Amino acid sequence: MATYQEFIQQNEDRDGVRFSWNLWPSSRLEATRLVVPVSCLFTPLKERPDLPPVQYEPVLCSRANCKAVLNPLCQVDFRAKIWACNFCFQRNPFPPSYAGISEVNQPAELMPQFSTIEYIVQRGPPTPLIFLYVVDTCLEEEDLQALKESLQMSLSLLPPNALVGLITFGRMVQVHELSCEGIAKSYVFRGTKDLSAKQIQEMLGLTKPAASGQQGRPPAPQDAAASCRFLQPVHRVDMNLTDLLGELQRDPWPVPQGKRPLRSTGVALSVAVGLLEGTFPNTGARVMLFIGGPPTQGPGMVVGDELKTPIRSWHDIQKDNARHLKKATKYYEAMANRSAVNGHSIDIYACALDQTGLLEMKCLSNLTGGHIVMGDSFNTSLFKQTFQRVFSKDYNGDFRMAFGSVMEVKTSRELKVCGAIGPCVSLNSKGSCVSENEMGVGGTSQWKVCSLNPSTTLGMYFEVVNQHNAPVPQGGRGVIQFVTQYQHSNTQRRIRVSTIARNWADAQSQIQHIESSFDQEAAAVLMARLGVFRAESEEGPDVLRWLDRQLIRLCQKFGQFNKDDPTSFKLSESLSLYPQFMFHLRRSPFLQVFNNSPDESSYYRHHFVRQDLTQSLIMVQPILYSYSFYGPPEPVLLDSSSILPDRILLMDTFFQLVIYHGETIAQWRKAGYQEMAEYENFKQLLQAPLDDAQEILQTRFPMPRYVDTEHGGSQARFLLSKVNPSQTHNNLYAWGQETGAPILTDDVSLQVFMDHLKKLAVSSSA
């Protein structure tokens, strides 16, 4: 086996998993001393074009509380047709269908390259996908028109048998009946009244009426269709729904001067959730909520309708001045949990210039695996393309989305699972492998992820069980198995099983090995997730302090230094980038709320805790490419010193894609040199970052905000706020040199940060 780098890469490609440590310390104490917990980023549905699913049921360990899946790491007695579970050591006979098994005739799940394998199983009748559009009609005419078009377009992207439904809301909430011929029919709910699921179902006529004993009545026509009057197959109601969407009008209730439109988002969602709950529980469904402003009335209201009362800011929240915050959050949380229980996910597409209440509503998506997309208007390509991308298809022509998945973690005896951080909810399945020490969403070995896509990545945190005096014996391997059951977008039920093993190592004797098995990228992201998770419930400064302490401890543990001599401090290669990640993480919008609205913070955090490692790292530390005449495009330091007049910079922060033209380049461009034949090369230079940006735009979900700016441009702030302020107005010492651009900030630079870090790390008193 080659380097750890390769090993890590290989593992990621095959199993979708990145561990913070690829050698595991053999006792709990040692693990604790490593600072960064044994943990991994797991991408359950990592795209594996090379992995055809098998068409049979997995073989399970027969022990009732184990039920682990047969995997390549199991010991198999081919003659006795018995296999031993590598989690509980139960010896299980193979099922009859495996009668022909032998060393040369092994089922796929026993082959080492199938440490990750996918089964297609038959469970009940296939249920179609369900898409329930919940549309805010309190929009500007232009926005509404754009939204209507997007929605109409989306119908063509849905599989013909998918069920669609439409709920519109403004001051009232309307559930549109799609089945009827003739008169368009809708059920209307008051936007201010909190209704129970039962009431909603009754009002929609979804409950089976008690058999009416009335005499002389013709028996009720079987209203089998009744339950799905509101959810119809696309192919049946395509035209109808297109017309309906076409006729959608802005909310007709007058909005007096100085007021916000009355927007009953809370009730609309409640109705949507109630409707699905009553009709298709435990079936994959997406509630897609499109909002153009904050909920202003009824349960879940975020701000009153008086324009003179602005929507809460971080300042208000810190001052405990956000009147509706707690109540609304609680309301949406309750709803998110209900929805999660039923396996329905909720997407929020919020397009408005001001905040729309994502802070309160974020849990809807966070807990159900739904998307949050935030934009300025529905009439932007950001929204239009992002929305289109929701329906993107994979190489098989299937949607890149899966529903109602239950992810279970099984660990070998030396490990326990502490929790998960990602778009999931706990299923409260206590088992022997569940730790009492919770990190993230813990206390369970099963999580529900209502909606998944190939990049959805969860952070999984583990702990080593063995006490210091009874370490795991050397030479053994710890095993973790992820069993993910889900509804594939082609309506099949599938189970994907990944079984992962790592060697145990004694931290005393093999600390170098352990150190070199450190995956600093994964570790940074995993720690960042922990930080973000904490930030949701703790004060910002506390989180930062915690992060700092962890970093210092890590440096103390692995740094090489002489006590109290900062200059002597050194970190090995496998940790060298880690402090820098932490530096940028501290500055990131995930932990800093300054300059961000509560909605933005929620939005950023939402994406951070679900993207895969690469994307997460970009979010933590944006990538900066430089284009110049001096050579091919190159990545450069995310540092103010990289901002030079004769360069074009392309920065990707995941959320934004910024193309920045240096001062000189900008002047040239303004002068129109690119138009002149003799400056073809300049034209090409200008074009290069655009092409690269385009490439990123192609694959990114959600679409990043695309910013094309130049030196001195107002939008240059996107770049300036991200780069390491190595030069500021405070330390501008190099006049005349090619030193990049000073940043007007009081933030510390990486250099200062590192200096402090070193000082603290080597300090004997720390």
Add this chain to the structure above:
Amino acid sequence: MSQQGYVAAPPYSQAQPGMGGYQGGFGTGPAQPLYGHYGGPPQAFSAPPTGMMKSPVSSAVGMPPPPVSSQYNPNVQQNGAHPQRYPAPPAASAAYGQPLQAPYNSMGSAAPPPAQQLTNQMGAMNLGNYASGPMQSPPPPPTNSVAQQPFQISPPPAMGQPQMPPGLQSPHMSPQMSPPQSPPATMPMAGPPMAGSQMAGPPMAGSQMAGPPMAGSQMAGPPMAGMGRPFPGPPPGPGGFQQLGPGAAGPPGYPQQGGQFGGQMAGPQTGMPGAFPGAPGGLAGPPQKKLDPDSIPSTTQVIEDDQVKHGGQVYSTNVRGQVPPLVTTDFTVQDQGNASPRFMRCTTYSLPCTADLAKQCQVPLATIIKPFATLPKNETPLYVVNHGETGPIRCNRCKAYMCPYMQFIDGGRRFQCGFCNCVNEVPVFYFQHLDHMGRRVDLYERPELSLGSYEFIATMEYCKNNKRPNPPAYIFMIDVSYNNIKSGLVRLICDELKTLLENLPREEGAESSAIKVGFVTYNKILHFYNVKSALAQPQMMVVSDTAEMFVPLLDGFLVNYQESRAVISNLLDQIPDMFADTNESETVFAPVIQAGVEAFKAAECSGKLFIFHSSMPTAEAPGKLKNRDDKKLVNTEKEKTLFQPQKGVYEQLSKDCVAQGCCVDLFLFPSQYVDLATMADVPSHTGGSVYKYNNFQVETDGEHFLRELRKDVQKNIGFDAIMRVRTSTGFRATDFFGAIHMNNTTDIEMAAVDCEKALTVELKHDDTLSEETGALMQCALLYTTINGERRLRIHNLSLNCSLQLSELYKSCETDSLINFFAKSAYRAILNQPLKNVKEILVNQTAHMLACYRKNCASPSAASQLILPDAMKVFPVYMNSLMKTAPLVGSTELSTDDRAHQRLSVMGMGVEDTQLLLYPRLIPLHNTDVSSEAPPAPLRCSEERLTDSGMFLLENGHSMFLWLGQASPPDLIQNILNLPSLAHLQGHMCALPELDNPLSKKIRSIITGLLEKRPNSMKLQIVRQKDKPELLFRQFLVEDKGLHGGASYMDFLCYVHREIRQLLT
């Protein structure tokens, strides 16, 4: 509360004690004073005249007269009128004379006879004479009673000069005081020329008068005829009376009646006493058993007489306190300073001056106001006055609106309020000089100074929230539950609406109606429809949240019919089909109304809901009802609970409706008990109507229902109304009955008021009233027109005041009285056992009549029943009232029907109650095909039916065609197109259209009636002796009631007995 209203009039208990008092007062009081006035100063006259004066105004003829006026003037309220009024007394007298005569003629002729008969027979019965019996008068020369006076007069004359009779009145009036006694007697009359005037009233038509100078002659003339006969009667005196002679003598057909007038005068006073006693006595024995029903006062006769007297004439309202023609009479009103009787009618036009007097006579003082009464084509619609931005000019203190009773003084710079006497500045823009008479020069250019009724344009202050109202809206709310779908009703309604909506009421001259329309269907959930004109298809919006109703849409719900016609028509086509398969039988009700209110709230308008509902709302929702129909409660203390609405939701709903100006019209199609008392609660507080079609079937009831619906939709109506009745000092409006809502004690709130709705206002004394200034009332109604304009409709009425009870009795109006009694009794049963209520009614009847007897009638034997002429037929109405379903405690009657009738009467005007309590029975078998007029109605008694006859009976709510067993086949063939009666089967609900004169005539009679009545009626054809005939019979109000209740005759006897007891 209601009790008060009801009982209040005459506190019962006190009554008796009072009696004693009466007598005392009686003997001396009334009579004497009158005399005094009389003989003494002509003043007596003059005063009255003032009132009269007015009439002249109109005629304006030559009245310019005399200074006299000046004298009078002061008191007079009406600035404008004065001059004319003042017409010299002589003129007046002349006038009087004439008028009187006219009446007399008829009267005379007719009157005498009947009276006599009556007296006779009655006597026999121990009943005294009726006022009517003119005859009687002769004998007992004038005593006191006013009514009688006329007669009395005659008597004397009779005595002395036969001719007198005719002259009777005339004589009195003017010149001849001479006739010693008589004069005095007459005097009172005269004095109160009123009395005379009333009679005269009609004559008012100044013009006519004018001619008359001849008083004498005319009198003579017309009277002549009458005279001749009547006189004869009288002369004969006692003896004579008995001879029905009079009747016979009576000119043409009047026999029975004995002119009311004549009756009044004569009957009471004179005849009775002397002669009668004897006569009666004699008769008494034998006749008792076979009392001739013809001998007791006949309503049909009274009606006919009044029609003859006033029919087709012009009635000018220029005289204070004049009694208008009966509601049944066809006359034309000319507004000359007092509101037309179509708008306001009073129980009496001469209020007693003191509370004591009022208490003594127990005659309720009330006015029945029908603010939106439909005016016939030949009467001028109300003028609209605009006082500009400052709004209508009002008295600063009492807020009364500018009206003819405001007296301009100080050269026109100030005006004194006729109600509170406060002196107010005249706004500059309104200033006008006064002429030498003290009248404003622009008097005739300003309706508010010269008319009794007119409208003001209301300014912003009079609008809710200081915003101009939007045009009202009509929402059609159709119950689409199983029952209504199955019966075909929904389809029927939808089909009808398509044409009906073309005919929404519109402002005169407007191209199309401004009224918006909206549609809702419902069973236990509600469906609203978006019918915006821009839509290709209507859209349905379902609201299932019945617990907290709201309106799901704003734009597109209430639309202009013309603009959205295509979409609406599409909708109406689809509704019946959409629900064709419905299985839903439960309904909600309160949420439906709530939805309407919310819709109006959202649209910021007022309007009306048309709810077509089938069954008791049992679905889980606010206002859910349960069956509480318990026949065991009938005739117990708890019976009242059957009439009481269930508390709670509906109460609040009424308030909400009224606050928003949401009127509810309920069309009920029940197949069983629906707790109408509760369901109709909201309609009955919002100026709405309730229509009920039991076991509705399209074939038999469809047309009837549609007619009613059409009428209802097209009614002239005002919305979001608030009304106030202001009075001059000394009395005030204390209680109000009607389809109204009262938040406080003075403001009458009505979500809507249409041309059929009337409210009855009880008046009470605060203080002493002055005979000179009389009593003034101003009813001001602020409302929104169908165009969305805010208007104030003002009705002014001036009444006389008198210290003489006789005046009061003379100017009573039976029809109004019974309206008041019906409403107060119907309200009382909410709180008291039926028994008490009925007792009170009888007692009060007896009391009123006894008081008359004691104070106004000439002394006579106790065995005689003496009735004031104006109340001659009061007992028959009272008896009929007590036999109405609500007041009859019978388990055979449906609780819902009783409640329904109770509630519908509360909003009725005088015409309606009159007709309801005394149905028209029209003989059709010998119809004169060539005559224009329909045959004269008969008395409602079985005796009037003939086996071979065919009769039409209607009371404004039901209509029967009764066919005698022995109806000739050709008649049946001609009318029903059936070979014989035996072939009649099933439910024929309309007469076939046959091409023969009789059929055409009869159908035109029926059609005419249907058009005339506020409600449509379902024609029911019944054969004599068939089971359905029972239904028919209960409308023969002079007979014994089917479910209990005395016959007219028995009742009369009973009342008489009571009276006698009171008198002893």
